[in-house]
Structure formats: structure tokens, C-alpha cells
Amino acid sequence: MPPLLQVENLHTSFHTRHGIVRAVHDVSFDLEKGETLGIVGESGSGKSVTCYSIMRLIPQPPGRIEKGRAMFGGVDLLSCSEEQLRKIRGKRISMIFQDPMTSLNPYLKVEDQLIEPLLIHEEISHAAAVKRGIEMLDAVGVPASAERIKQYPHQFSGGMRQRVMIAMALITKPDLLIADEPTTALDVTVQAQILDLIKKMQKELGMAVILISHDLGVVSGFCDRVNVMYAGRVVESGTMHDLFQRTKHPYTRALHKSRPVFQPKGTELYTIPGMPPDVSKQIVGCPFAPRCEFAVDYCTREPVLLKEVEPKHTTACLRVQKEGLKL
Amino acid sequence: MFRFIARRLLEMIPVLFIISAATFFMVHAAPGGPFSREKKVSPEILKQLNAFYGLDKPLLQQYGNYIWKAVRHGDLGPSTKYANWSVNELIGASFPVSLELGCWALLVALILGLGAGIVASLRPNTASDYIPMSLAMAGICLPTFVLGPLLIGLFALGLHWYNALGWDFASDRVLPALTLGIFYAAYIARLTRGGMLEILNQDFIRTARAKGASPWRIVTKHALKGGLLPVVSFLGPAVAGLLTGSFVVETIFQVPGLGKFFVTSAFNRDYTMVMGTVIFYATLIISLNLVVDVVQVWLNPKLRFE
Secondary structure, eight states, rough: OOOOOOEEEEEEEEEEEEEEEEEEEEEEEETTOOOEEEOOOOTTTHHHHHHHHTOOOTTTTTTTEEEEEETTTEEETTTSSSSHHHHBBBTTEEEOOOOOOSSSSHHHHHHHHHHHHHHHOOOOOOOOOOHHHHHHHTTOOSSSHHHHTTTOGGGOOOHHHHHHHHHHHTTTTEEEEEETTTTTTTTHHHHHHHHHHHHHHHHHHHHHEEEEEEEEHHTTOSSSSEEEEETTTTEEEHHHHHHSOOOOOOHHHHHHTTTTGGTTTTOOOOOOOOOOTTSSSSOOOOOGGGTTTTTTGHHHHHHHOOOETTTTTEOOOOHHHHHOOOO | OHHEEEHHHHHHHHHHHHHHHHHHHHHHHHHTTTTTTTTOOOOOHHHHHHHHTTSSOOOOHHHHHHHHHHHOOOOOOSSSSSSBHHHHHHHHHHHHHHHHHHHHHHHHHHHHHHHHHHHHHHSSTTTHHHHHHHHHHHHHHHHHHHHHHHHHIIIOOOOOOOOOSSSEEEEEEEHHHHHHHHHHHHHHHHHHHHHHHHHHSHHHHHHHHHHOOOOOHIIIIIIIHHTTTTHHHHHHHHHHHHHHHOHHHHHTOOOOOSHHHHHHHHHHOOOHHHHHHHHHHHHHOOOOOOOOHHHHHHHHHHGOOO
16 A cells, blocks of 8 residues: 655755755655654745645745656646645645744634535535534634634634634544644744644544654654654655664764753854755755764765664664664 | 714815815816817807806806806706706716726725735735736736727627627626726735735734634634735725726726716816715715715724724
8 A cells, every 4th residue: 555645766856046946856755644743944944835845835936846746546736736735735745834824814704714625525515514614613712613614714813823824724534734844933832832722633534644744843743754854855764763862873963952842051052063055056965964063074975865763763864874873 | 973074075075165266266277268179169159158057247247157056956066068068967968888897897896906915915925925916917008098999909809709899788898897997907916915914914913823723713713804904995986986986097998987078178168067966976976985984993993093
């Protein structure tokens, strides 16, 4: 049985006036049915672009998917027709976005937006769709759902809007939910509620989830497997336990070290020296090498490929691959 | 909502007062009078004429009388230029013509303008954007007194599809409506493109795409409401301008509309006619702006709670 989603050699770039920005470079991963995959990385590492590429939601132009395949239910999402893709979007793959303030249409009632996926994808009467909308709002914990559904987005708080987004994404019972930093724009107290809600809905519906985040803390309690991205590439992939306890890439290690929780009070916080590389230039060798404390001369010369060094645990670090470097 | 409309209607009263007073004293301050052009008017006859139209009374009293009759009976007085015609009758006879021409022109403006604007906004910076937008730029730059003769030359004298002028047959509506409507169409096209582009780049459009909405659905259901807000604001004054007729277009095509009175009545020092047309036009503009505000509140739910 093939995996639910199989991404192979995805390359996405943006053709701007200042050159070609290679936002995603040769990204491959599989996602099983019901699995939870985390994608972490700093801003600009290509984690969101990866997911938008899979849904073909990047603005084209300037964006362009240069190469790759994303097989989902026997269909290549990257090369199928728009019409075919529209049948999958919102029906079998749903998305929720970072900012619930701007992701809901301020000119339309919540009801119209919430039930829209049903009206688009299913043969259903308006009244029946509204009924399911209200049930869905109940399920995601919006109180007084029958009245609230008649209101406009600006009458909802940020957390409540994200609940509406989740209800809207899940109303068609999709096989895959892509959550692009769903908690970043929310208060810390609300963040945990929203993550719990996604977890709860995942258990009920049995869907797979891709969670994009720059927060290792958010991902750690949530995901079966995590891809760490850097400069548009996956640099390490494994279970949460693998990444935390048996780190195989210096970048992942540096990310751990930067977490404030792990540092004694009063000492200066650890930061990774230098800046992420400019992805509009061709990168030879390992993109992290200039900032890496373990880098040796061949790191900046030799081509880098993701390799499995332990079962289901891959790394792009050349030294780990060649010398079995202990981190 | 009801209180909002009622308040705005009450606000019309002082505005109309100020406009009428300013117009009244300005036309009376202008040199000459309604009878100063006519040949050989003897002082006695002039005195009688002035007495008949009440022009011999003090200015303030004249204004008071005028306003009293206008408010009390809706009577805008007799025209001082067209004997035996009242201003009400003149407006009543010519406004329907301007109204019809205006409606056709509005139709032209909306169909061409919205169509071109939406098409341009869907694929910005491609040929389907550049072509309608450069046409719109030309439409804004071409004055009606150039466009009118151009259309006559092409469609009336060249192709013989329509009459060059007149207002007798249904086909006589085409050229004036195009001439009058194209400028507004061009303006609406640019406003539509701008408004739509802004909306189409919003996050919630991406949400709609992620839901599997078709491009048609995205435009009609998600983008139009917000994208047309700038057009709606423009439509208030535009509709008032279209419906009351245009001096230039009516003169070019010899259309017996209201537009020509705006200019000729001022030249003739036809005091009551100037007042009548100004008050009529002002009332129309204020009312249409009110309609625009109501439509905007309906389009933009956020305004409803402010």
C-alpha cells in the first residue's frame, strides 16, 4: 500500500527581479495515513512553500514549481489539471493558515464560508449544510454555535476564528490537514487549546496532519515524525525522540541549544552564529557549513544528499554520513 | 440604519439652503439681467417686466419669496427667459430625455467598465491587463467633444449605421450613450481593477482557493463585494452627472435634454432657471451619495457596527 502522500524531489523557486530564489530545493518525504508530520525550520527555510507547492497555492508567477512529484491517491498534485486539483483541495486535503484574522473573508458571514467546502464538493442542500456547519462549530468548541454562525468574522476573537478555520477545514472530513503555523498569531494560552483541538479532531477523523512550525516546543509534543528544514532543504528527518536524543545534524543540535528552557538562568542565550545563506545564489556543498562548528573542508565542496543513518532516521550531514560523527 | 438615513435626510436641508443662497446671490451679483440682451426694451416695459417677475423688490425679499414658494409649493418660479414656461415645466420636459440618455450611458459604463476591470485584475501585468487598461487610459484622456465627432465620423458618416444627430429613433440613443458612457466606463475600469487586485491578493482568497473554489466562484462570491467598494463610492456623483445630462454631448447630438440649460440659463441670466437646475442637481447628488453610503454599509459588514 503506497503512502497517503509521497513528495519526491520537489523544487520550487521564485523568479524575482533580484534573481531566482530557490525556496525549496529537492525535498522528498512520505506521509502515511493518519500520521502526523512536523516541518520545522526558521523563517525562510521553505517549510511553508513546501506545503503551498503541494497544494499549488503559491502565486504563479513569480513562483514556479520546477521539478518533482507529489503523489496523492494516485494523482500527481503538481502536474494534474486545475479541475482535478480543485476536487482534492478542500475535500481530501484541507489547510489552515497562520493568521486567522486575515484568512477569513470579512465580507461574508461565517456560515457562508464554513459550509462552502460542502457546497462545492458534496451534493447537499443548503439547510443540511448549515446543520453540519453548526455541528462542526460545536465540535471545535465555539459556544452558541447556532447564533454565532450567522455572524461575521470580525465579531470573533482570534482563537475563535482559528476554531472556525479548523471547523471549515475539517467539515468535509479530509484525509490530510496541512496546518501552517496555526498557533503563531495566537495568545500563548490559546495556542495549547488550538493544538489540543487539532489533536482531538485528528483522533476522531483519523486524518493525517502536516504541522508547520518554527517552534520545536510546539512540534515536540505533537508529531510522530519531524522534518528539519534549512535553506529550502530537509537536513534531518526522524521521530521526535531521534531528533532530541540521537541528533544527527549539527543544525538540529544548534536549534536545541538555542532553546531558552535548556539554558541556565542568567547566562547569555545561545544563538547560531551568522545568517542563513542567500538562496538566490547556487549553494555548493552543505548550506549550513559556514555556520557549523563541525564543518571541515569537504563540507563546502561535496554534494549533499539526505541519507538514512539509522532506521527511519535520515540526515544530510556529510560528516555524520562518512565518519559517524557523534553530536 | 433607519436613524442613519433620517439623520442624513435632515442634514440635506441646511446644505440645500447654503447652495441655494450662494447661487442666488451670485447670479444676481453678475452684471446684466434677464432682459438686458433683448433689443429695444423701453424703460417702461422693463419696469413692468421687473415688476411682473418681482425683480424690483429688495434682493433679500426676492430670495425669501423664492424660497417660500419653493418650499411651500415646490414651485421654482417662472422662467425669465422662456415666456409662459415655468422652471418646473422646463425641467419636467427635458429631464426625462437626460434620464434616458443617462441610463443608457450608465449601462455602457457599468458593462464596459466592470468587465474590463475584472478581466484586467485576473491576470495582472499580462496582455489581458495591458490592453483593456490602455484603452481605459485613452477613454479617460479623450474628451467627449473629441470622442463624439469621432464616433459620428465612424458610425454615422462612414458606416451609415446611425443618424449623426437627433433624438427621434431608438437607434439615436446609441452614439450619445457611448460618447457619454465611455469616459465613465474607463474610470470604472481603473477603479475596478485596483479594487479587485487589492482583494485578490488577500489571505482569504488563498483560503478560498484551498477550499477548492473555482476561479468564477472566487471572483463572484469572495472578491466582488470588497473589490467594488471604490467603484460604488465613485458611482454616486457619477450617476448624478450622467442622469442630469451633459451640455457637450447634448449639443453635439442635438439631444433635447436638461444638460444644455445648465449653461444657457447662466448665459441668459435666467435667474429662476439657474436656481432650479442647481437645486435639482444638488438634491440629486446628495440623495445619490446617501444611496451610495447605504450600499457601502450593505457591502461591508464591518461598517454596520460603527
